[in-house]
Amino acid sequence: MRQWSRKNSLGGVKLRSEMDAHEASVLRSLVASVLGMLEERAAGAPQDDLAALTGLRTGNCTPPDVPALQRLLPDFHRPDADATVHPDDESADLNGALRSLHEPDIIDAKLAAGAVILRTVPESGGKVVLSPEQADAWLYGLNDLRLALGTTLGIDDDTPETLDEDDPRAPHLDVYHWLTWMQDSLVQALLP
Template sequence: MFYRDGAELVAHIDRDAAQVLRQCAAQLTELLGDDPDRDDPVVARLFPDMYRNDPEAAAEMRELTEDDLRLAKVTGFSEMIADLPRNGGDVRLTEESADVWVRGLTDMRLALGLRLDIRDDTDFEAEIDDAVAADPTSNRVRQLAVYGYLTGLQGSLVDALMD
């Protein structure tokens, strides 16, 4: 988890966690490709309509802003991947790169949380317990573990930024 070391924010990311972060970033980069599917709930959540009651204005605003927003997200994921040590080790972030990580981790959590149907009122511990009880080797257990890891990593980064 992240802590402040002088002007830098540092976290030890082991090899497996680095691989998970790379996979999350790569999957979102692919999802947000040149022509993202606006019907995909994750895409819709990452790029919400600015004018929900005016579809015409929403489409116009999307036309003006979405490509730049999409490029910023994809660039941020690339920067995150570049910051990760290949075989695990310390990630050292400046305040600027930490902002990129906060945004990227937020997007990863939103995407995965939406796919897992995690809501504000979800009892996350109960969700994991239920999934483990049903099948401890299931893909859902792994995805919930990743979601929990992303949540903890993001929380520690925000706390380190606020110190």
């Protein structure tokens, strides 16, 4: 992939890059995987009779079981490490209530960002041209990809920049670094 560049045209600002077929395939596959997890999570939300009557959507009130989804859809409130939470405490169910109210919209935003990436990446590689709004969606989507992949690989502050060739995570860490570079390059191109 080439570094993102910013071009001013009669139609407004455009951000441009180019991907080869393999890069486009990898990116499309990663996006499709994350979108699939999010769609499955949304489809698993309980059906609420009150929501059907009012039109107010509700989501799951329990956190996801999959670590990558836990990272993409974290709890809204984390009690202090020193705080003691009792099962009968009103704040104990705060995350469930907040998740039920807000998770559908969060998932929708993540699905929309991923859809922009899928629409703008040529299937067999080639030029990628984005409006600033599409670039914002790319940044949001790339961040979700990095979070999901990083969680799956167990990347943390202690993870070395490179892994031994015999480490099964090594090729995936290269993809993680590529996504990081792509996101950083796009941020730099967006700056005035």
